[in-house]
Amino acid sequence: MSTPLQPATLHRAQAVGSELPPRTGLGLKTEHFQTVLETRPDLGFFEVHAENYMVAGGPFHHYLGLIREQYPLSLHGVGLSIGAEGPLDKEHLKRLAVLIERYQPQSFSEHLAWSTHGPVFLNDLLPLAYDHATLQRVCEHVDQVQSTLKRPMLLENPATYLQFQRSTLDEADFISEIIHRTGCGLLLDVNNVYVSSINHQRDPLAYIESLPLHAVGEIHLAGFAEDTDNLGDRLLIDDHGAPIDQAVWALYQQVLDKIGPMATLIERDNQLPAFAVLLAEAGQAEELLKQAEVRA
Amino acid sequence: MSDQASFSAALLDLQRPCPAGLCSRNGADPASRFAVYRNNVQSSLINALADSYPVVKALVGEDFFRAMASLYVQHFPPISPILNDYGQDFGSFIQGFSPAASVPYLADMARLERLRINAYHAADATPLSPEQIGVYLAAPETLNTLQVHLHPSVAVLNSSHAVVSLWEAHQGEGQLEQVDPTQAEAALVLRLHWQVEVFRIDIGTLVFIQSLQNDCPLELALAYAYDASAAFDPSHALALLIRYSAITHLHPEQKARP
Numbered sequence: 001m002s003t004p005l006q007p008a009t010l011h012r013a014q015a016v017g018s019e020l021p022p023r024t025g026l027g028l029k030t031e032h033f034q035t036v037l038e039t040r041p042d043l044g045f046f047e048v049h050a051e052n053y054m055v056a057g058g059p060f061h062h063y064l065g066l067i068r069e070q071y072p073l074s075l076h077g078v079g080l081s082i083g084a085e086g087p088l089d090k091e092h093l094k095r096l097a098v099l100i101e102r103y104q105p106q107s108f109s110e111h112l113a114w115s116t117h118g119p120v121f122l123n124d125l126l127p128l129a130y131d132h133a134t135l136q137r138v139c140e141h142v143d144q145v146q147s148t149l150k151r152p153m154l155l156e157n158p159a160t161y162l163q164f165q166r167s168t169l170d171e172a173d174f175i176s177e178i179i180h181r182t183g184c185g186l187l188l189d190v191n192n193v194y195v196s197s198i199n200h201q202r203d204p205l206a207y208i209e210s211l212p213l214h215a216v217g218e219i220h221l222a223g224f225a226e227d228t229d230n231l232g233d234r235l236l237i238d239d240h241g242a243p244i245d246q247a248v249w250a251l252y253q254q255v256l257d258k259i260g261p262m263a264t265l266i267e268r269d270n271q272l273p274a275f276a277v278l279l280a281e282a283g284q285a286e287e288l289l290k291q292a293e294v295r296a
Numbered sequence: 297m298s299d300q301a302s303f304s305a306a307l308l309d310l311q312r313p314c315p316a317g318l319c320s321r322n323g324a325d326p327a328s329r330f331a332v333y334r335n336n337v338q339s340s341l342i343n344a345l346a347d348s349y350p351v352v353k354a355l356v357g358e359d360f361f362r363a364m365a366s367l368y369v370q371h372f373p374p375i376s377p378i379l380n381d382y383g384q385d386f387g388s389f390i391q392g393f394s395p396a397a398s399v400p401y402l403a404d405m406a407r408l409e410r411l412r413i414n415a416y417h418a419a420d421a422t423p424l425s426p427e428q429i430g431v432y433l434a435a436p437e438t439l440n441t442l443q444v445h446l447h448p449s450v451a452v453l454n455s456s457h458a459v460v461s462l463w464e465a466h467q468g469e470g471q472l473e474q475v476d477p478t479q480a481e482a483a484l485v486l487r488l489h490w491q492v493e494v495f496r497i498d499i500g501t502l503v504f505i506q507s508l509q510n511d512c513p514l515e516l517a518l519a520y521a522y523d524a525s526a527a528f529d530p531s532h533a534l535a536l537l538i539r540y541s542a543i544t545h546l547h548p549e550q551k552a553r554p
Binding site: 056078081089119121122233 | 298
């Protein structure tokens with residue numbers, strides 16, 4: 001059975017850009033529409049990829065409408081290409097505005113990445129050079145998103161596999177400056193932090209500590225795949241296709257120690273297991289959230 | 297070339313070298329790390345096509361499908377972040393893809409699977425009930441000039457191959473070995489109760505539905521259908537549309553006034 005979803009136990013002002021309850025959520029998969037409606041799992045919210053719902057009608061809207069009546073919703077974009085060199089796609093922004101009007105999500109988030117070049121959509125979250133010109137452009141794009149959608153957004157820290165010679169800023173400083181200048185919130189993807197930290201030999205906790213944690217409005221947890229580069233060093237890939245790694249759980253717990261309970265999404269987009277398996281993982285996160293609430 | 301232009305070009309063109317200006321903290325060859333992005337782009341788009349065209353994939357096998365899809369991705373990458381729309385012209389690409397020529401019905405199977413996806417996501421519309429439709433059909437003075445609006449999910453496909461039977465055989469309906477692929481078939485695709493249905497229809501019914509979709513009034517649509525096939529059965533065609541809730545609006549043709 002569903003329990004009340006009010007964020008009554010928040011110990012501090014809700015972060016900008018999110019009215020999600022400080023509980024666990026799952027990505028809503030089409031395979032699970034019926035199960036969710038029939039079993040009403042005790043979850044804090046669902047998250048959907050905005051682009052999947054940019055269709056005229058049919059089952060996606062039908063089921064999302066029914067599920068939205070029961071649960072808070074996080075709308076997560078994967079195609080806005082905020083880091084693109086070119087201008088933002090105004091048509092795409094309009095489509096986002098329509099979805100937000102229709103579903104009234106408790107948060108809207110996008111990535112610090114680019115995914116389009118000219119008209120071509122590359123369907124991946126591609127890395128940025130962290131310099132002042134890029135910073136300026138990303139801030140302008142975030143401003144444009146927030147003024148068009150008339151709400152603050154959450155920006156997600158990326159998982160990256162390489163770096164740019166012309167970068168002059170640390171990623172955490174780059175993100176902090178965007179948040180400072182635009183007033184957007186932070187979607188702290190703990191898996192991305194871990195993946196990037198291994199790939200770029202950084203200390204994940206030091207990275208997290210140098211982010212503006214007051215601005216966190218949602219946390220993402222996911223699993224990664226293991227690869228190696230040409231030197232044989234570990235190269236982790238953010239594939240959302242595995243259970244959450246123990247190292248990521250540990251890092252998550254450290255984050256909760258610092259910021260208290262926070263809306264947390266379990267992301268699983270590939271190698272989708274049975275819904276019960278995802279629920280068990282969500283339960284594990286929920287347990288840590290409860291412990292964090294006691295400590296707070 | 298800008299950073300993102302060269303990055304983007306090298307993601308799509310597997311012959312291009314790794315873009316300049318990249319590095320890794322441990323000193324690894326950036327190409328070994330750029331490969332992750334290239335693989336993400338290629339494989340995620342190929343997977344999107346594989347999800348959209350399961351019967352095409354089954355007909356040619358996983359390896360052939362992925363090789364064919366890879367070429368499509370490289371030459372025709374998506375031009376919209378809405379991946380549900382990606383691959384609208386995959387059927388036409390297959391038609392011109394000579395290694396697939398030995399499976400002459402492959403292109404039409406892709407077209408049928410595309411119509412199914414389009415029907416799945418088509419706009420919603422409330423169908424007329426059989427009783428409401430009955431009232432119009434019982435009014436002889438306006439019957440011939442009736443405009444019949446069909447549900448946005450309705451689509452037809454005319455194939456010189458047995459695409460419907462082949463498609464059904466891949467859904468566990470009928471034996472694949474017993475299908476004669478050279479038999480011409482026409483398909484009706486529509487969405488009912490949030491599911492997409494595929495029906496085998498005769499050529500007269502196909503022309504009838506196409507004519508209605510082109511805003512022909514009922515009398516004219518019937519005439520075109522008879523032209524296409526003397527065996528056309530109008531009551532059967534109308535009953536099919538009514539039974540599957542495919543009629544959303546009926547009204548007498550508005551004559552333009554001088």
